Amino acid sequence: xxxxxxxxxxxxxxxxxxxxxxxxxxxxxxxxxxxxxxxxxxxxxxxxxxxxxxxxxxxxxxxxxxxxxxxxxxxxxxxxxxxxxxxxxxxxxxxxxxxxxxxxxxxxxxxxxxxxxxxxxxxxxxxxxxxxxxxxxxxxxxxxxxxxxxxxxxxxxxxxxxxxxxxxxxxxxxxxxxxxxxxxxxxxxxxxxxxxxxxx
Amino acid sequence: xxxxxxxxxxxxxxxxxxxxxxxxxxxxxxxxxxxxxxxxxxxxxxxxxxxxxxxxxxxxxxxxxxxxxxxxxxxxxxxxxxxxxxxxxxxxxxxxxxxxxxxxxxxxxxxxxxxxxxxxxxxxxxxxxxxxxxxxxxxxxxxxxxxxxxxxxxxxxxxxxxxxxxxxxxxxxxxxxxxxxxxxxxxxxxxxxxxxxxxxxxxxxxxxxxxxxxxxxxxxxxxxxxxx
Amino acid sequence: xxxxxxxxxxxxxxxxxxxxxxxxxxxxxxxxxxxxxxxxxxxxxxxxxxxxxxxxxxxxxxxxxxxxxxxxxxxxxxxxxxxxxxxxxxxxxxxxxxxxxxxxxxxxxxxxxxxxxxxxxxxxxxxxxxxxxxxxxxxxxxxxxxxxxxxxxxxxxxxxxxxxxxxxxxxxxxxxxxxxxxxxxxxxxxxxxxxxxxxxxxxxxxxxxxxxxxxxxxxxx
Numbered sequence: 115x116x117x118x119x120x121x122x123x124x125x126x127x128x129x130x131x132x133x134x135x136x137x138x139x140x141x142x143x144x145x146x147x148x149x150x151x152x153x154x155x156x157x158x159x160x161x162x163x164x165x166x167x168x169x170x171x172x173x174x175x176x177x178x179x180x181x182x183x184x185x186x187x188x189x190x191x192x193x194x195x196x197x198x199x200x201x202x203x204x205x206x207x208x209x210x211x212x213x214x215x216x217x218x219x220x221x222x223x224x225x226x227x228x229x230x231x232x233x234x235x236x237x238x239x240x241x242x243x244x245x246x247x248x249x250x251x252x253x254x255x256x257x258x259x260x261x262x263x264x265x266x267x268x269x270x271x272x273x274x275x276x277x278x279x280x281x282x283x284x285x286x287x288x289x290x291x292x293x294x295x296x297x298x299x300x301x302x303x304x305x306x307x308x309x310x311x312x313x314x
Numbered sequence: 315x316x317x318x319x320x321x322x323x324x325x326x327x328x329x330x331x332x333x334x335x336x337x338x339x340x341x342x343x344x345x346x347x348x349x350x351x352x353x354x355x356x357x358x359x360x361x362x363x364x365x366x367x368x369x370x371x372x373x374x375x376x377x378x379x380x381x382x383x384x385x386x387x388x389x390x391x392x393x394x395x396x397x398x399x400x401x402x403x404x405x406x407x408x409x410x411x412x413x414x415x416x417x418x419x420x421x422x423x424x425x426x427x428x429x430x431x432x433x434x435x436x437x438x439x440x441x442x443x444x445x446x447x448x449x450x451x452x453x454x455x456x457x458x459x460x461x462x463x464x465x466x467x468x469x470x471x472x473x474x475x476x477x478x479x480x481x482x483x484x485x486x487x488x489x490x491x492x493x494x495x496x497x498x499x500x501x502x503x504x505x506x507x508x509x510x511x512x513x514x515x516x517x518x519x520x521x522x523x524x525x526x527x528x529x530x531x532x533x534x535x536x537x538x539x540x541x542x
Numbered sequence: 543x544x545x546x547x548x549x550x551x552x553x554x555x556x557x558x559x560x561x562x563x564x565x566x567x568x569x570x571x572x573x574x575x576x577x578x579x580x581x582x583x584x585x586x587x588x589x590x591x592x593x594x595x596x597x598x599x600x601x602x603x604x605x606x607x608x609x610x611x612x613x614x615x616x617x618x619x620x621x622x623x624x625x626x627x628x629x630x631x632x633x634x635x636x637x638x639x640x641x642x643x644x645x646x647x648x649x650x651x652x653x654x655x656x657x658x659x660x661x662x663x664x665x666x667x668x669x670x671x672x673x674x675x676x677x678x679x680x681x682x683x684x685x686x687x688x689x690x691x692x693x694x695x696x697x698x699x700x701x702x703x704x705x706x707x708x709x710x711x712x713x714x715x716x717x718x719x720x721x722x723x724x725x726x727x728x729x730x731x732x733x734x735x736x737x738x739x740x741x742x743x744x745x746x747x748x749x750x751x752x753x754x755x756x757x758x759x760x761x762x763x
Binding site for chain 1: 545548549552555556559615616618619620621623624625626627628629759762763
Binding site: 439461467468475479 | 689693694696697698699700703706707709710711713714717718721724725738742745749753756757760761763
């Protein structure tokens, strides 16, 4: 499983424009990296590049010696702005599918539902959920199918103060269990993290 | 780039010379005993049809290079070739229609070759539409390349299926089986005109590729200037 | 339930839709088939001559209609990103999507096709062959249509663009299926047409996902 994430001399180009270049950092188990920078600086692109969706102009991403394709296929979670939830399906149906797709167990599913307080929402259609509830449902994937590396794109935005704190506890628990977190944020993360400014 | 500076005009001159000789020989050749003078449309129609397929092969080749080697020039070449190919296709269809009219009294017949060329026109239009409708140029280029390769696989199937369809229905055919009697008198002008069309394509293609490359450079420069 | 099975079940459920299932696509099909006698007049002889052809073309158009949402939905809400990040190859994901589309809308259309053809004046003996062609051809339409749908991800006027891309790809199956039906109606050997249709479908199922996956990766980058 992924024990280290190394970013070596990364540069990304979008639409003919170089967003950033020469970005290097190494992250090991139990560490969190917070990506900051103005909108459009390339935080989302960097997360997607680590996940292998966006091509790098230069440099490479290392997963502590593991085969990158394997690491990306089963070792990381990508939770972006868009939640990937179908409006017409119920929350329970969606989470069950994603749990199966991402390879989690039904026990993990139960604990995710309990931790994120989704039990009353499971029978509701996704379109009837509020933004904060949808975000919690999307984040439930993290717990329903445990994977070491979490790539989070502004995970806190639609959540209220109470849930931000709870998410902080969940993230701290993940780090304590040997996980790694890279999060793009505008506000400070509720856990200790190394900050990396993009596009300066 | 420097190559095209002298190559394009050279191709152009070669094209004009070959066309002049080809057409002169074409009009000097004796009339076909059946079709009379109208057979001379063949000297434009057949090369146009050949070129429409040749250009598609070039488009496919450039797309393949663009996908495999990610060469920006290959991509510009593919984009530049498409409208030219479409133009040859339209020319082939129009001259085919003009040829068919005195023969059969109909402006259009669902002949195997004409129908194949019509589907080829649809391919070209689809390619141009796809490249035009994606805003991100790099993505548009890759998507276009994928489509071009799908077309390269599908085109022989389409051609064969249309031929098969035509034999089933024994429809009116502008062209006798095997084509018009290919005497030497006809063959030379036909070959010359085909070479002339190819040279013309070469010239126009080079000019269009240059134009595309310059357009991209200008856009990049404008973007850089806007950011300061 | 395996990952692939879960995805297929979800695709069928989503393509089926809530409230009516494939009724919308069926409604479009019946509506298009109805336009023909309205346009050409109801004389039975005239209609019967082109009944099978028209039913076949309307089937292709109805298949075209349901393509737009094949990849677009998952692309726009971010689900496609997550489908890429799994041990299941993207090519298989695309194939399962097309298969789900065929099960949810293609199969019902195939059942409606004989009815439409008979309504337009085709002989009842044609029904088994129409059913076979519609099922096999529907699969070809789904897989080649998927190529168009994947290529137009992120494009303006994606639905129209998909149609323009896909129509040349529909030409061979339309020819083969139409030839088989026409031959049968005229008492000529029809097996060749059906065999060719099957061959084209097999090629589409085998090769289509390669193009679709490449197009999806391009759109996500």
